[in-house]
Amino acid sequence: MDLGPYLMLAVMEGAVTAAVLALTAVGLSLVFGVMRVVNIAHGEFFMLGAVLAWWIAQMVGGHAAWGFAAALIGAPLLVGALAMAADMTILKRLTHDPERTIVATIGLLYIIQQSALMIYGADARPVEAPFNTRIPIPWPEHGPDGWQMIWPWGLGTTSYKLAVIVAAVAILCAVWAVLARTRFGLVMRATQADREMATAFGIPVARVYALTFGLGAGLAALAGVLIVPIQQAHYLMGADPLLLSFIVVIIGGLGSLPGTVLAAVLIGLTDGIISVFFSPTLAKILATLLVALVLVFRPLGLFGRHKA
Amino acid sequence: MRVVALHMGLLALLLGLHFVLPAYHQGNIARVMVLASFAMGYNILFGYTGLLSLGHALFFAAGMYGTGLAVQHLAWGAGPALVGGIAAGAVVSGALAFLALRTSGVAFMIVTLMFAQAGALALLYFSEWTGGDEGFVLPQGGRLLLGLDLSDANIRYLAAFALFATCLMMCLWLVRTPFGRVLIAIRENEERVRMLGYDPFAHKFAAMVISGTMAAAAGAAYGVLFGYVGSSFAEVQNSILPLLYVLLGGAGTVLGPFIGTLFMFYLIDLSSDITTAHMLIAGVALVGLTLFAPQGIMGEVRRRLWKGLP
Numbered sequence: 001m002d003l004g005p006y007l008m009l010a011v012m013e014g015a016v017t018a019a020v021l022a023l024t025a026v027g028l029s030l031v032f033g034v035m036r037v038v039n040i041a042h043g044e045f046f047m048l049g050a051v052l053a054w055w056i057a058q059m060v061g062g063h064a065a066w067g068f069a070a071a072l073i074g075a076p077l078l079v080g081a082l083a084m085a086a087d088m089t090i091l092k093r094l095t096h097d098p099e100r101t102i103v104a105t106i107g108l109l110y111i112i113q114q115s116a117l118m119i120y121g122a123d124a125r126p127v128e129a130p131f132n133t134r135i136p137i138p139w140p141e142h143g144p145d146g147w148q149m150i151w152p153w154g155l156g157t158t159s160y161k162l163a164v165i166v167a168a169v170a171i172l173c174a175v176w177a178v179l180a181r182t183r184f185g186l187v188m189r190a191t192q193a194d195r196e197m198a199t200a201f202g203i204p205v206a207r208v209y210a211l212t213f214g215l216g217a218g219l220a221a222l223a224g225v226l227i228v229p230i231q232q233a234h235y236l237m238g239a240d241p242l243l244l245s246f247i248v249v250i251i252g253g254l255g256s257l258p259g260t261v262l263a264a265v266l267i268g269l270t271d272g273i274i275s276v277f278f279s280p281t282l283a284k285i286l287a288t289l290l291v292a293l294v295l296v297f298r299p300l301g302l303f304g305r306h307k308a
Numbered sequence: 309m310r311v312v313a314l315h316m317g318l319l320a321l322l323l324g325l326h327f328v329l330p331a332y333h334q335g336n337i338a339r340v341m342v343l344a345s346f347a348m349g350y351n352i353l354f355g356y357t358g359l360l361s362l363g364h365a366l367f368f369a370a371g372m373y374g375t376g377l378a379v380q381h382l383a384w385g386a387g388p389a390l391v392g393g394i395a396a397g398a399v400v401s402g403a404l405a406f407l408a409l410r411t412s413g414v415a416f417m418i419v420t421l422m423f424a425q426a427g428a429l430a431l432l433y434f435s436e437w438t439g440g441d442e443g444f445v446l447p448q449g450g451r452l453l454l455g456l457d458l459s460d461a462n463i464r465y466l467a468a469f470a471l472f473a474t475c476l477m478m479c480l481w482l483v484r485t486p487f488g489r490v491l492i493a494i495r496e497n498e499e500r501v502r503m504l505g506y507d508p509f510a511h512k513f514a515a516m517v518i519s520g521t522m523a524a525a526a527g528a529a530y531g532v533l534f535g536y537v538g539s540s541f542a543e544v545q546n547s548i549l550p551l552l553y554v555l556l557g558g559a560g561t562v563l564g565p566f567i568g569t570l571f572m573f574y575l576i577d578l579s580s581d582i583t584t585a586h587m588l589i590a591g592v593a594l595v596g597l598t599l600f601a602p603q604g605i606m607g608e609v610r611r612r613l614w615k616g617l618p
Contacts (some may be wrong), residue, residue, distance in 0.1 A: 038414050093599055098414050099360055103555070104598045106548055110591025117585045243425065246418065285429045292422035295415050296407050 005139050006276060012137075012157045014272020016230070019168035020223045022264035024241050025248040026175060027219030029260040032249065034192045034212045035096055040105040043242025044112040045083060045217040049075045049224025050127075050233040051120050057127050065130035068229070075225050076218040083217030084210045091213070092206060109238075116235040129229035133159040164226050171222065172261060179257070188212060243284070244271070247291040311618055315480055315562065319473050326465050338465045340566075340573045341472035342530050343553070347565030348475045349522025350550035355560035356483055357515040358495030362547050363404065363420030364523050366427040369542035370400040371524030376537035377437065379446055386453040390528050397524015398517060400427075405516035409509060421544065428542040443538025451532055464533050471529050472566075475522055479562050482518070483618050491515050492560075523550070545587070552590055555597045558606030562618050567605050 028042045052075035057067030086108060094100045136156040140147055179185035191198045191208045199205050223241070224233075231237070244267065252263030267287070274283035325337060346368055353359050374396030378389040408419045431438045438444075451458045458467055482488045490511050493501045498508050531537045540546070549572075550565075557568025572593065576586045597604065603611060610617040 038418070090595060090599060099417075100598050100602070102360070102414065102417060103551070104595050106551075107591045107594030107596075107598070110587045111595065112591075114585035114588035114591060118588070246422075250418070279433065281429055281433045285426050285433060288422045288426040288429065292407075292419050292426065295419050295422070296410050 007273070008137065008139070010273040010276040011269060012161070013276070014269040016161050016164055016268075017272055018265045018268020019165045020227050021241070021244055021248060021268045022172060022261050023168055023223035023226070024220045025245040025252070025260050025264050026172065026257060027216035027223075028245045029249045029252070029257060030175075030219070031213055031216035033256075034188055035091075035209050036098055037091065037096055037101045037213075038098065038105070039213075039216065040102060040242070041086075041108040041112060042216070042220055042245060043238030043240075044109050044116075045079050045220040045238075046224040046241045047116065047233075047235060047238035048079050048082070048112060049221025050228040050237060051116055051224075051235070052078055052221070053225040053228045054125050054127050054233045055120075064128035068127065068130045068225075071127070071225050072222070076221040079221035080214035080218035084214035087210045087213040088206075092209070096209065113235060113238065120233075120235060122235065124232040124234040126232045127228045129158075129160040131159055131163070132229070135159060135162070160229060164230070167226060168223075171219075175219070176257070184211070243288070247287050250291050250295055311480075311616070315476060318563065318566070319469075319476065322469055322472070326462070326469070331461060334461060334465055336573065336577065338461075338468040338533065340570050341468040342526050342533065343549075343573065344566040344569040345471050345475040345529070346523050346526035347550045347553040347557070347569050348479050348562075349519045349526065351554045351559065351561075351565045352479065352482070352491075352522065353515055353519035354551065355554055355558075355564070356488065356495060357491045357512060357519075359512065359516070360417055360551070361408075361420040361516075361519075362417045362544070362551075363408075363422075363424030364520070364550055365542050365544065365546035366404065366420075366424040367397050367401050367520035367523035368527035368530075368546060369427060369431065369539075370520075371397040371527030371529075372531040372537055372541055373431070373438065374524070375528040376444070376446060376531045379532075380444060380537075381437065386451055386458060386532050390453070390532060393528030393531070394521060394525050397527065398521045401517050401520020401524070402513075404520070405513050409512050409516065421547070424542070424547055425544065428539060428544075431539040431542050438539065439537075441539050443536060443540075446531060446535045446537065451535060453532075458533055459535055467533060468529065471525065475525070476562065476566070478522075480618060483562065487511070487514070495560075548590070548594075552594055552597075555602075555604055556593060558604030558608070558610070561604070561606035561610060564604055564606040571605070 024042070024046055027045075028039060031037055031039050031042070053068075053071035056071040056074045057064075060067040060070045090104050090108070091101055094104060134156055135158065179188065187198075187203050187208055188211075190201070190203060191205055191212075195205060198208075220241070224237075248263045248267050249260055251267065252259035252261070271283055271287070274280075274286070322337070322341070326334065329337060346364070349367075350361070350364050353361055353364075371393040373393075375386075375389045375393030378384040378392045379386070384392065404420065404423055408416055408423070411419050432440050435441075448459065453467070456463050456467075458464055483492070490501060490506050493504075493506075494508050494511060501508050501511075527541065530541070553568035553572055554565050555568070556572055557566065558564030572590070575589055575593075579589050580586050601608065606617065
């Protein structure tokens with residue numbers, strides 16, 4: 001088997017990573033854009049989504065699809081409610097001051113992560129996918145009888161992985177619709193543009209902030225639920241999504257949603273491709289250095305623009 | 309004068325404790341003194357200059373690995389290896405300062421965090437030399453300094469004390485020089501400092517190099533005194549801990565880092581009997597401090613009792 005099928009496999013795996021990453025990063029980007037809060041605990045909301053998915057699926061029982069469906073609705077709602085509570089009790093009291101909230105969300109990170117360790121334990125636990133058919137992918141190859149399709153061993157994907165990609169696209173469209181078409185979205189964008197003017201116009205900014213923080217955390221949790229049938233739930237699983245979402249949000253331009261989605265696809269695919277051909281550690285080193293240098297030399301991100 | 313008396317009093321007390329403490333607590337206090345030196349280095353940048361770095365684990369690790377690798381692979385003695393580790397810390401902090409100081413505020417935090425993360429990953433990547441996440445134990449030969457065996461509990465305590473005393477006196481002297489005053493002025497209002505004709509970048513650069521070098525000295529000493537070099541010291545957690553120590557003890561006070569380290573060290577030590585999730589305490593402390601006591605312990609003392617405390 002030559003290079004082509006490997007590349008195809010890397011792209012398929014990368015697309016799943018990109019889909020999940022886009023959800024997580026859009027959550028982080030929303031919170032940063034509207035509230036100017038850098039949420040270091042964002043990866044822990046992702047982890048909580050996955051862990052709660054295991055817990056809910058465990059409680060529901062019956063066919064795997066029922067448990068998963070319940071988790072898909074229940075886990076993001078629970079995590080969103082928890083995040084709103086954290087915003088109202090902690091971040092609001094810090095008046096959302098950027099530097100102090102970073103320290104507070106670092107604290108929140110350890111509180112959530114270590115509580116998960118105490119309650120859920122240090123084991124990685126799987127959740128069964130609702131459906132999981134293997135789909136082999138054909139590959140054209142030039143043989144003695146001219147071009148023909150072959151099915152290289154190992155090249156393929158599963159119906160669940162395709163469903164994750166479709167679901168992520170659907171959810172992102174829904175988020176966009178909420179932002180662009182609903183009253184809540186309008187209020188959110190108004191708060192993002194000018195917090196004081198929004199207050200002057202009678203927008204309940206505190207409530208908008210709480211809802212935004214909840215929505216951002218809910219998106220991360222949703223990504224966690226979607227990934228858990230592929231990658232087991234573990235209390236330390238929040239670190240990688242946090243790092244990657246940071247990279248995505250910074251490359252895509254802080255607070256810009258289309259830039260974030262584009263960067264997620266870019267980073268997800270390159271991460272998949274580099275990890276297949278080189279060491280994953282090297283991929284991460286290059287990515288972190290890249291993001292640090294982008295911040296130093298292009299502080300608005302690669303796709304960011306100066307505000308008028 | 310009272311100020312000097314207070315700090316010398318603490319040093320005398322710590323030296324005296326050497327003769328009365330039981331072995332277990334003697335080991336703990338030696339560790340606290342090294343970590344407090346790390347925190348004091350952190351405090352110069354965060355407490356006095358007002359720059360919140362999330363990457364000081366990189367400097368600590370530069371000192372630790374600079375020393376450890378020289379001992380392990382070049383068979384250097386502890387003396388030259390320590391100097392090499394501290395020099396490595398100065399170079400790394402200088403390079404990072406050059407890049408990261410082009411940003412400010414939240415971007416500065418993320419840039420330092422990202423570079424430190426890249427450093428920690430690089431230690432894993434070059435595991436052939438660094439031993440990866442298992443690290444390596446320093447050979448006995450690398451722990452002899454001027455004929456003194458640093459692995460001996462008594463000498464270890466005194467060596468940690470020497471490091472701590474040097475860092476404490478340097479801090480006390482530094483923040484009372486005109487240079488230190490400019491750093492505090494930068495923390496309060498950088499634009500005005502520029503208007504007064506000082507160069508903020510040069511001062512911040514110097515503060516970051518001093519801060520990083522002190523952190524590296526603590527890292528180098530930690531490796532030699534406790535005989536182990538590992539990549540866990542380069543991880544994010546080790547950048548958060550000095551922040552926590554300084555916040556708890558009081559940012560921008562000379563004694564704060566020591567008080568914070570002492571308090572936190574024993575809190576975690578006691579809690580590890582109850583639960584393995586000891587970072588939970590750190591998390592609760594961080595949130596509680598930002599909410600209720602952003603000044604920290606010594607900050608409150610300064611506010612209520614002693615206005616002129618440095």
